[in-house]
Amino acid sequence: MASFFTRKLLDWNRGMNDRQMPWKGEKDPYRIWISEIILQQTRVEQGWAYYERFIASFPDIQALATAPDEEIFKHWEGLGYYSRCRNLIFTARQIHVERKGMFPKTYPEIAALKGIGPYTAAAIASFAFGLPYAVVDGNVIRVISRVFGIDAPADQPASRKLFTEKAQMLLDVRHPAEYNQAIMDFGATICKPQSPRCSVCPFQSDCQAYAFGRIAELPVKSKKIQKKKRFLHYLILEYNGQLFIRKRTARDIWQQLFEFHLIEADRLLETRELLDLPEVRAIVHPHSFELIMVSGARRQLLSHQELQGGFFHLKLNHPPSLPTGYQPVSRERLRDAAFPRFILSYLEENAYFQSAEVQSFNEKGEVS
Numbered sequence: 001m002a003s004f005f006t007r008k009l010l011d012w013n014r015g016m017n018d019r020q021m022p023w024k025g026e027k028d029p030y031r032i033w034i035s036e037i038i039l040q041q042t043r044v045e046q047g048w049a050y051y052e053r054f055i056a057s058f059p060d061i062q063a064l065a066t067a068p069d070e071e072i073f074k075h076w077e078g079l080g081y082y083s084r085c086r087n088l089i090f091t092a093r094q095i096h097v098e099r100k101g102m103f104p105k106t107y108p109e110i111a112a113l114k115g116i117g118p119y120t121a122a123a124i125a126s127f128a129f130g131l132p133y134a135v136v137d138g139n140v141i142r143v144i145s146r147v148f149g150i151d152a153p154a155d156q157p158a159s160r161k162l163f164t165e166k167a168q169m170l171l172d173v174r175h176p177a178e179y180n181q182a183i184m185d186f187g188a189t190i191c192k193p194q195s196p197r198c199s200v201c202p203f204q205s206d207c208q209a210y211a212f213g214r215i216a217e218l219p220v221k222s223k224k225i226q227k228k229k230r231f232l233h234y235l236i237l238e239y240n241g242q243l244f245i246r247k248r249t250a251r252d253i254w255q256q257l258f259e260f261h262l263i264e265a266d267r268l269l270e271t272r273e274l275l276d277l278p279e280v281r282a283i284v285h286p287h288s289f290e291l292i293m294v295s296g297a298r299r300q301l302l303s304h305q306e307l308q309g310g311f312f313h314l315k316l317n318h319p320p321s322l323p324t325g326y327q328p329v330s331r332e333r334l335r336d337a338a339f340p341r342f343i344l345s346y347l348e349e350n351a352y353f354q355s356a357e358v359q360s361f362n363e364k365g366e367v368s
């Protein structure tokens with residue numbers, strides 16, 4: 001017999017839940033997979049347009065598996081957490097080659113795919129195939145922790161196991177897809193992290209957090225993530241109407257995306273300090289350039305890093321002496337390279353992208 005929780009949640013879902021999302025009710029495992037990967041670390045409002053563009057360009061596994069990396073990354077540009085995109089490409093090609101394009105249909109097989117963790121596997125298994133696996137994400141943990149007054153730290157593996165077992169117990173095994181969607185929608189729209197809507201909540205009379213005034217402290221987090229600070233100074237080098245970019249290949253943030261010449265330091269540098277660095281002098285001769293633009297200090301927070309930095313646009317009289325890997329690209333064609341949001345937002349705000357003819361980058365990342 002269903003618990004009070006499950007009954008009330010499904011009643012709320014059938015009578016009150018009006019949350020709309022383009023992938024809701026979707027049964028195609030490929031589309032569910034794409035939507036879930038986009039939504040990891042991304043708000044629904046932001047992910048919505050990306051999802052629609054992605055599906056329009058790559059409507060099935062085959063289309064994604066056979067598309068060039070550059071084209072796929074271009075569709076991901078600005079979403080962040082680019083390892084998600086690399087894993088998507090890897091997994092699409094694996095399914096295309098090893099499984100003739102057929103998405104696996106069991107939970108263990110789905111969970112074994114690269115880039116798919118327990119949450120995404122449960123979402124695909126329940127939404128596409130009606131399998132009884134409960135999703136456990138931040139929304140689910142928050143709702144369960146508050147309603148049942150569970151104060152195990154949600155960010156520790158042992159507690160994660162506890163929340164997973166509880167979620168699995170509460171799951172309506174006859175309607176796993178509906179139940180999973182309902183609890184995620186409930187967490188996103190009613191039992192929100194800040195200012196939950198307790199006055200319209202069907203659990204108000206049952207909720208332990210509400211009864212004991214513990215809403216703000218549940219779910220408990222045991223540790224605050226210490227973000228590593230990084231200071232990025234980008235030299236936008238322009239010679240003869242061409243800007244110099246390269247693809248990041250190291251195992252670091254933004255792998256496979258493009259950038260300008262980067263000087264990383266242990267603090268933010270003044271313009272004069274930066275231009276006097278031996279490293280910069282080795283690239284551009286001190287008297288052979290004009291500094292035409294310096295951005296203010298900019299900042300972006302990633303999950304484990306805090307980025308600060310700026311952009312310095314130098315117009316050169318001589319070609320720069322850059323290490324290998326750089327390629328010249330005109331402003332008109334700059335738009336075709338995929339940049340991380342830190343760079344992309346600066347370029348957009350400063351009108352670097354002019355009307356561009358369509359141009360592609362080949363597999364090595366060179367302009368063709």
Ligand code: SF4
Nearest residue numbers: 191196198201207210
């Ligand atoms: S009463 Fe408030 S805190 Fe409790 S489940 Fe409902 S919305 Fe969340």
